Amino acid sequence: MLDVAIIGGGISGLTAAYQAQRRNLTYRVFEASDRWGGAIHTINSLQGLEEAGPETLVGKPQVLELCRELGLEDQWIPASKERPLVLKDKHLLPLPEGFRRLMPSGTKAVFQSPLLSNWGRMRLLMEPFVGQHKGDESVADFIRRRLGEEVLQWMVQPIVTGIYGADPEHLSMESTFPSLLKREQEHGSLYRSFRKSPPKEATLLGFRQGLSHLVLTLRQKLKQDWLHLNSPVLAFSPCGGGEWHIQTKDQRVRARHVLLALPAPTTSSLLQSFAPEMAALIRPIVARDVAVLCQAWPKDKVQVPEGGSLLVPLTQGLCFSSCTMAHLKWPGRSPWDVVTTRLLLGGAGREQFLQLGDKDLIERCRQDLNQLMPLQGDPLKSVLVRHPQRLPEYPVGHRQRIADLLELGQAHPTLHLSGNWLEGVGVADCIQRAISVSRLWKRVRTPEQAAAV
Numbered sequence: 538m539l540d541v542a543i544i545g546g547g548i549s550g551l552t553a554a555y556q557a558q559r560r561n562l563t564y565r566v567f568e569a570s571d572r573w574g575g576a577i578h579t580i581n582s583l584q585g586l587e588e589a590g591p592e593t594l595v596g597k598p599q600v601l602e603l604c605r606e607l608g609l610e611d612q613w614i615p616a617s618k619e620r621p622l623v624l625k626d627k628h629l630l631p632l633p634e635g636f637r638r639l640m641p642s643g644t645k646a647v648f649q650s651p652l653l654s655n656w657g658r659m660r661l662l663m664e665p666f667v668g669q670h671k672g673d674e675s676v677a678d679f680i681r682r683r684l685g686e687e688v689l690q691w692m693v694q695p696i697v698t699g700i701y702g703a704d705p706e707h708l709s710m711e712s713t714f715p716s717l718l719k720r721e722q723e724h725g726s727l728y729r730s731f732r733k734s735p736p737k738e739a740t741l742l743g744f745r746q747g748l749s750h751l752v753l754t755l756r757q758k759l760k761q762d763w764l765h766l767n768s769p770v771l772a773f774s775p776c777g778g779g780e781w782h783i784q785t786k787d788q789r790v791r792a793r794h795v796l797l798a799l800p801a802p803t804t805s806s807l808l809q810s811f812a813p814e815m816a817a818l819i820r821p822i823v824a825r826d827v828a829v830l831c832q833a834w835p836k837d838k839v840q841v842p843e844g845g846s847l848l849v850p851l852t853q854g855l856c857f858s859s860c861t862m863a864h865l866k867w868p869g870r871s872p873w874d875v876v877t878t879r880l881l882l883g884g885a886g887r888e889q890f891l892q893l894g895d896k897d898l899i900e901r902c903r904q905d906l907n908q909l910m911p912l913q914g915d916p917l918k919s920v921l922v923r924h925p926q927r928l929p930e931y932p933v934g935h936r937q938r939i940a941d942l943l944e945l946g947q948a949h950p951t952l953h954l955s956g957n958w959l960e961g962v963g964v965a966d967c968i969q970r971a972i973s974v975s976r977l978w979k980r981v982r983t984p985e986q987a988a989a990v
């Protein structure tokens with residue numbers, strides 16, 4: 538019998554497996570696909586290195602500690618701090634400084650933004666007099682109430698769709714931007730709060746050899762015989778004494794603990810047979826389909842706008858929600874004569890474009906990108922990576938839902954949940970959750986017995 542069966546080989550599952558390994562526990566990791574890393578997907582070619590999944594990692598303490606332990610400190614590179622541009626009626630206009638995480642470095646920057654009309658600016662002046670809302674609400678309702686419709690339409694919606702692939706009308710404020718909500722609660726006004734304590738920008742890091750290097754390093758530290766690709770878990774169920782039976786495509790194992798490190802929809806369907814109430818709580822957490830198109834262009838054939846990335850509000854009708862100029866954001870990753878672009882496709886309001894086949898989708902991207910930066914000739918490279926059901930959208934009331942879920946989970950103390958749909962979508966959140974969950978595992982074999990498994 539295993540100490541732990543880990544289902545899902547994304548960053549959550551691999552981080553958890555590494556923790557099991559450090560503690561001499563016996564484990565197996567079952568991954569449905571033919572590659573490790575889940576959403577993390579670095580593409581390396583002659584035309585440069587690009588991220589077809591996540592690009593950046595927030596430098597949270599536990600994450601930095603893990604990277605240090607793995608000997609990856611020399612891999613860190615800071616993301617360039619160029620301000621994103623927002624497409625507004627055929628013009629690319631800068632987002633106020635620091636606004637990327639909805640934390641402007643100063644209220645003046647927002648007030649003076651060319652993205653707002655005079656009416657939008659007048660509306661901002663009312664912010665200190667707006668009353669508070671009790672309980673959770675959607676990001677759209679919060680921003681509309683405090684800062685007005687224009688800030689929502691031209692600043693917040695492009696960020697929320699361009700980074701989270703989500704719809705601000707449904708997204709929980711409490712679970713997505715808790716520090717902004719806290720500022721309202723503590724000061725009664727964002728304006729007063731920002732004046733009193735200007736926010737510090739989070740450290741955003743990339744990896745010199747791409748985020749897949751983190752996946753590779755973790756994987757190399759694990760026992761290779763205990764890692765199973767192409768092994769979707771079809772079912773699992775309690776088998777008495779807190780133990781579990783896990784059924785994959787071609788094997789059946791018993792384990793003392795089970796960790797589900799899966800997207801929300803798969804977690805819900807695997808729980809359905811023996812924990813239908815838990816499954817029902819998870820079901821409403823939507824996981825959006827997104828895709829990333831990485832392209833490389835000869836520098837002399839492209840007119841590149843200034844700015845590290847472009848954000849496209851839904852109203853502008855383009856098929857992508859953001860375009861990162863990867864060669865500007867990550868200097869040194871591409872040859873000097875190459876421009877690399879990374880488009881985020883799909884997500885809320887843009888699902889229809891993902892119905893297109895690869896060839897048609899790439900052509901549509903080209904037409905749309907051409908509106909922002911005139912392109913001549915063909916790209917040197919185009920890689921399209923689809924991420925079905927990869928980006929969760931936390932609905933209003935998410936925090937309470939998770940609290941209720943974890944309470945129900947107490948009926949199964951050897952069942953553990955991890956993944957991006959619980960307490961944070963980012964890679965760093967997933968790592969943190971996986972580390973804290975793994976602390977609950979107890980060994981059922983001695984290290985000598987473990988070595989013999």
Ligand SMILES: Cc1cc2nc3c(=O)[nH]c(=O)nc-3n(C[C@H](O)[C@H](O)[C@H](O)COP(=O)(O)OP(=O)(O)OC[C@H]3O[C@@H](n4cnc5c(N)ncnc54)[C@H](O)[C@@H]3O)c2cc1C
Nearest residue numbers: 545547548549569575576591592593769770956957963964
């Ligand atoms: C395009 C994109 C851009 C992003 N950008 C950023 C960013 O810049 N910064 C950031 O911090 N975060 C970003 N994120 C979010 C972050 O990458 C993910 O939330 C995180 O990597 C999720 O990790 P995970 O291990 O929880 O889940 P996943 O990576 O989804 O892994 C789950 C794994 O479970 C496997 N699986 C599914 N069903 C089964 C089954 N039945 N049996 C066995 N295995 C199964 C899947 O194949 C998958 O490998 C981005 C995500 C995407 C998709």
